[in-house]
Structure formats: structure tokens, C-alpha cells
Amino acid sequence: MRFEEAIVTSRREFLSNALGTALVTASTWPIRAEARSMHGQSDSSTSNSERATQKTPLSWDVFLAVSIPAITSDLPPGEKERPWPPISSTLISGERDAVLVDTPITVEQARALANWVLASGKNLTTIYATHGHGDHFFGASTVLERFPSARFVARPDVIKVMRQQASPKSLATFWNPRFPGQISSHLAIAEELAGNVINLEGHDLVSVPLGFTDTASTTCLYVPSIGLIVAGDAAYNGVHLHLSESPDRQKRQEWIAALDKMESLKPRAVIAGPRFRAPRNADDDCAGTI
Numbered sequence: 001m002r003f004e005e006a007i008v009t010s011r012r013e014f015l016s017n018a019l020g021t022a023l024v025t026a027s028t029w030p031i032r033a034e035a036r037s038m039h040g041q042s043d044s045s046t047s048n049s050e051r052a053t054q055k056t057p058l059s060w061d062v063f064l065a066v067s068i069p070a071i072t073s074d075l076p077p078g079e080k081e082r083p084w085p086p087i088s089s090t091l092i093s094g095e096r097d098a099v100l101v102d103t104p105i106t107v108e109q110a111r112a113l114a115n116w117v118l119a120s121g122k123n124l125t126t127i128y129a130t131h132g133h134g135d136h137f138f139g140a141s142t143v144l145e146r147f148p149s150a151r152f153v154a155r156p157d158v159i160k161v162m163r164q165q166a167s168p169k170s171l172a173t174f175w176n177p178r179f180p181g182q183i184s185s186h187l188a189i190a191e192e193l194a195g196n197v198i199n200l201e202g203h204d205l206v207s208v209p210l211g212f213t214d215t216a217s218t219t220c221l222y223v224p225s226i227g228l229i230v231a232g233d234a235a236y237n238g239v240h241l242h243l244s245e246s247p248d249r250q251k252r253q254e255w256i257a258a259l260d261k262m263e264s265l266k267p268r269a270v271i272a273g274p275r276f277r278a279p280r281n282a283d284d285d286c287a288g289t290i
């Protein structure tokens with residue numbers, strides 16, 4: 001099936017993407033086609049003991065935050081603007097509860113995400129951040145205003161990067177000039193995830209450390225019962241890679257090793273963090289995943 005094809009070719013696509021893909025724009029778009037393609041699948045990897053307890057199989061859905069322009073004079077040759085790529089947030093749902101993976105940059109993006117989660121009718125228990133880049137957690141405080149009982153968690157090494165990104169210097173020199181007046185003035189920093197598993201109605205959601213990908217100490221969230229990997233920025237889909245933190249061969253080898261690690265988990269679906277393509281139908285989008 002297309003998911004598997006996409007995963008098998010992932011490293012090749014990753015390397016070709018590294019050579020450069022133009023930035024384009026996209027609109028806010030929950031990727032329901034991807035979700036539909038998964039909702040129809042049986043939970044074939046569920047163990048006998050899990051079946052005996054008749055846990056509700058998990059499902060997932062993806063929200064794509066709208067692409068917004070970043071204010072900068074550092075433009076590629078021939079370009080007049082620098083759109084920040086759309087960023088995916090993934091909602092993993094059980095019968096009643098749900099876990100959200102990553103939140104976008106601005107208050108407006110995060111409010112749209114919160115509305116989307118609210119419309120799911122699920123009880124949001126946890127927000128998980130895959131890595132410490134601001135464009136994957138600055139929106140968490142806005143989502144938490146809507147879901148105050150949810151916990152916001154990340155691995156300790158991720159939290160270190162978060163603190164750097166949310167520092168007054170980083171905000172003053174990088175983030176606020178690019179998105180003036182759009183980022184929450186009350187950023188939330190995650191609390192430490194105890195262990196490496198988030199429990200969702202008896203299912204394990206496993207935090208997998210991936211080392212250096214587009215920054216240090218990145219992770220993915222792996223859901224064995226449905227073969228899902230939420231990759232954060234360890235995987236890009238149709239978006240030029242953020243390579244400025246990995247200018248040397250060793251760091252890029254580490255990124256490739258992270259892809260190998262995800263591939264070794266034999267996922268049925270991998271959700272890339274940055275992605276532009278809104279699906280024309282499920283198969284179209286699955287073929288482009290990663």
C-alpha cells in the first residue's frame with residue numbers, strides 16, 4: 001500500500017529534499033484524508049492480552065496550521081517573501097481521551113488548533129512536544145488556556161532547547177522580529193515526561209529519542225498499536241529542510257541515522273512536521289509522506 005511505499009523510499013526522498021524544494025503556501029487544512037485511510041484499518045498488531053481487555057483502537061488526525069509570512073530580509077535569490085511552512089499537529093484519540101503532538105507558532109494558529117481539538121469532542125489529557133524548536137511549542141500555552149487540565153510534557157533534553165528558544169534573547173533577536181505581535185507573551189515550558197511512555201486508554205505512546213535531526217535532542221512519538229510515528233521535524237514533506245544547525249557532515253549523518261531508527265520500527269504511517277501538500281485524496285498524500 002502507499003504508506004509502505006512512502007516509508008521504503010523515505011531516505012531517498014529525504015536526500016533529494018535536502019537538495020532544495022521551493023517554499024509554497026498552503027491554508028489551514030485538517031488532513032482528514034490521511035486519517036480516513038487509517039481509521040479503516042484494523043488494529044492488527046494488538047496483542048492477545050490487549051484484545052482480551054477490549055481496548056478501543058486508537059485513531060489519529062492531523063491539523064495543518066496555516067502558512068504565515070516571516071518578516072525577514074534574508075530571502076533566497078529571486079524570492080520576495082519568506083513564508084513559514086505549515087506545521088502539522090497530530091491528535092491521537094481513544095474512545096474518550098486524546099493526546100496532541102506539537103503546537104504551532106502564533107496565538108492565532110494555536111486558537112484554530114484548539115477549536116479543531118474541541119470539535120473532536122475528545123478530552124485532551126496531554127500535549128507532547130517532539131522537540132524544542134519554537135514553531136513546535138509556542139502555541140502550547142494558548143491551547144492550554146482552552147484545555148487547562150491537560151499536561152504539557154517533553155523529554156528533559158527537549159526542555160533544555162525549549163528554554164533557549166523561549167529566552168528573552170531568542171525571542172528578541174529571532175522569533176518576535178519574524179512574527180511581530182503574534183507570539184504569546186506567556187509561553188509555556190513543558191514539564192518533564194516521567195519515563196518514556198504516555199498512556200492513552202491503556203495504549204502506549206512511546207517517546208523515542210532520535211538525537212540530532214533539524215536541531216539537538218529531537219524525538220518522535222511512536223504508537224505501536226496502530227503503527228504510527230509522529231515524526232516532528234525528523235521528517236519533512238515537500239518543504240526545504242532546516243539545515244542551518246547542521247552545517248557539517250556528522251550532523252547530517254546523525255539525521256540519516258534517525259531516519260533509519262524510525263524505519264526500523266516498521267511504521268504504517270509517518271507524520272512529517274513541516275508539510276505543504278494538502279491531499280487531493282488519501283493515496284496522493286500518503287505517497288508524499290516524509
Ligand SMILES: [Zn+2]
Nearest residue numbers: 133214215233
Ligand atoms: Zn524543528
